[in-house]
Amino acid sequence: QVQLQESGPGLVKPSETLSLTCTVSGGSISNYYWTWIRQPPGKGLEYIGDIYYSGSTNYNPSLKSRVTISVDTSNNQFSLRLNSVTAADTAAYYCARVRVGSFDFWGQGTLVTVSS
Amino acid sequence: QSVLTQPPSVSGAPGQRVTISCTGSTSNIGAGYDVNWYQQLPGTAPKLLIYGISDRPSGVPVRFSGSKSGTSASLAITGLQAEDEADYYCQSYDTSLSGYVFGTGTKVTVL
Numbered sequence: 294q295v296q297l298q299e300s301g302p303g304l305v306k307p308s309e310t311l312s313l314t315c316t317v318s319g320g321s322i323s324n325y326y327w328t329w330i331r332q333p334p335g336k337g338l339e340y341i342g343d344i345y346y347s348g349s350t351n352y353n354p355s356l357k358s359r360v361t362i363s364v365d366t367s368n369n370q371f372s373l374r375l376n377s378v379t380a381a382d383t384a385a386y387y388c389a390r391v392r393v394g395s396f397d398f399w400g401q402g403t404l405v406t407v408s409s
Numbered sequence: 410q411s412v413l414t415q416p417p418s419v420s421g422a423p424g425q426r427v428t429i430s431c432t433g434s435t436s437n438i439g440a441g442y443d444v445n446w447y448q449q450l451p452g453t454a455p456k457l458l459i460y461g462i463s464d465r466p467s468g469v470p471v472r473f474s475g476s477k478s479g480t481s482a483s484l485a486i487t488g489l490q491a492e493d494e495a496d497y498y499c500q501s502y503d504t505s506l507s508g509y510v511f512g513t514g515t516k517v518t519v520l
Binding site: 351353 | 411443445447453454455456457460461466498501502506507508509510511512513
């Protein structure tokens with residue numbers, strides 16, 4: 294069974310960079326797309342972007358100028374960087390595997406708060 | 410910025426059938442892309458409930474079913490149970506945004 298685990302700081306200051314890593318276990322990161330999704334408190338889900346194990350990426354146009362997703366196949370990890378954060382970026386951040394256009398395995402999520 | 414619209418809430422008594430609609434457009438559902446559904450129990454990560462419009466992952470009860478027509482899709486829960494009380498989201502792909510999109514979400518309440 295594939296498992297995903299997000300890790301990173303739970304508190305980020307405004308204007309700084311949010312950095313999260315997703316570690317995949319129970320399966321290889323190869324041959325799949327992997328995605329980041331976020332959910333502000335009390336609100337709905339928002340697709341941030343995705344990455345193929347080879348490194349090709351797709352980003353949500355509304356976040357594209359601030360987002361970078363990268364992959365580290367040797368450690369079975371992929372990462373998210375979101376720069377110039379504001380309070381509006383406060384959310385639970387989830388990593389997930391993409392399979393045939395759906396998100397079949399999810400991490401438990403990590404809450405990131407943007408505050409000084 | 411959700412491009413898929415769902416009713417904010419639906420409710421039903423135990424044993425009843427409820428449906429959740431997901432309305433899109435010709436750039437997503439109407440373009441022929443699959444619709445997937447997720448169940449999010451309070452305080453937990455979303456879980457894939459239906460994929461490819463109407464297929465269920467292993468372990469998902471048969472009382473959950475999906476369908477699609479034109480630019481809309483629906484999730485039906487037949488024989489509603491107390492444990493089905495959760496938020497439900499539809500999801501598809503949008504060609505104009507060149508990315509995945511989610512529905513606005515629907516809270517299901519079991520009366």
